[in-house]
Amino acid sequence: MTPTKQAPLYEGKAKKVYATKDSQSYIVSYKDDATAFNGLKKDTIKKKGELNNRITNLLMQMLHKHAIPTHFIQELSPTDSLVKKLTMFPLEVIVRNFAAGSITKRLGIKEGEKFERPILEFCYKNDALGDPMINTDHILALKLAQAEEIDAISSYALQINTLLSDYFASMGILLVDFKLEFGKDEEGKIILGDEISPDTCRFWDAQTKQKLDKDRFREDLGDVSEAYEIVLQKILAKESK
Numbered sequence: 001m002t003p004t005k006q007a008p009l010y011e012g013k014a015k016k017v018y019a020t021k022d023s024q025s026y027i028v029s030y031k032d033d034a035t036a037f038n039g040l041k042k043d044t045i046k047k048k049g050e051l052n053n054r055i056t057n058l059l060m061q062m063l064h065k066h067a068i069p070t071h072f073i074q075e076l077s078p079t080d081s082l083v084k085k086l087t088m089f090p091l092e093v094i095v096r097n098f099a100a101g102s103i104t105k106r107l108g109i110k111e112g113e114k115f116e117r118p119i120l121e122f123c124y125k126n127d128a129l130g131d132p133m134i135n136t137d138h139i140l141a142l143k144l145a146q147a148e149e150i151d152a153i154s155s156y157a158l159q160i161n162t163l164l165s166d167y168f169a170s171m172g173i174l175l176v177d178f179k180l181e182f183g184k185d186e187e188g189k190i191i192l193g194d195e196i197s198p199d200t201c202r203f204w205d206a207q208t209k210q211k212l213d214k215d216r217f218r219e220d221l222g223d224v225s226e227a228y229e230i231v232l233q234k235i236l237a238k239e240s241k
């Protein structure tokens with residue numbers, strides 16, 4: 001039987017989460033709403049929900065094949081997916097390969113500069129505070145995660161970076177940076193949750209450096225859903241080989 005949405009549990013800026021009849025799974029429904037700069041800029045982008053749902057699910061299945069535990073269970077509709085219920089860490093885990101976005105302003109680095117090695121950052125997920133960047137001492141002192149959990153999350157994030165960077169490089173896309181969120185299942189196992197999409201990654205065409213992600217919305221470059229569609233079509237082409 002196809003799982004169906006029960007009570008709505010949570011509505012975020014880009015997704016809604018519903019209970020299901022199974023206490024161990026949720027339905028995530030992707031919205032066309034787009035926000036940036038902590039909600040200051042808002043719009044709706046036609047088809048964004050579908051594109052992010054499909055891209056996330058394809059990427060999570062690729063990662064699963066490479067032994068990364070993810071919350072993905074099943075795609076239910078163009079915009080909705082069944083996922084494993086997790087208790088999320090209130091952390092955004094960011095990995096950067098090339099300079100873009102906030103780090104260019106914070107450290108005065110030119111956009112596009114390649115880092116000698118990937119940079120791992122943590123932000124405290126708290127809209128009221130604007131998701132401030134924190135380090136592992138803050139995470140431990142504030143009891144947001146334990147030391148072994150931070151180690152596991154960091155190790156997964158860097159493995160995911162290698163897997164995704166190689167995957168996208170093979171289709172002519174540079175993985176500039178991205179954001180992940182992790183949670184724990186009932187047994188305390190650390191699992192990748194949330195989404196991996198052009199909303200949460202920076203993707204550049206490797207040749208032209210054209211931006212194929214949410215920066216098109218942040219920077220008013222236009223053709224937002226067209227760019228997301230290019231990313232989806234390249235993934236589908238690779239998967240059909």
Ligand code: TMP
Nearest residue numbers: 100101102103177178179199200201202
């Ligand atoms: P940043 O350069 O704005 O710090 O963003 C780094 C990466 O994290 C980029 O790929 C976009 C992603 N990101 C999110 O997914 N959600 C957020 O709220 C922010 C600020 C960034």
Ligand code: ASP
Nearest residue numbers: 013035036037038039040
């Ligand atoms: N997701 C964040 C917001 O809504 C920031 C961003 O992605 O730029 O505001």
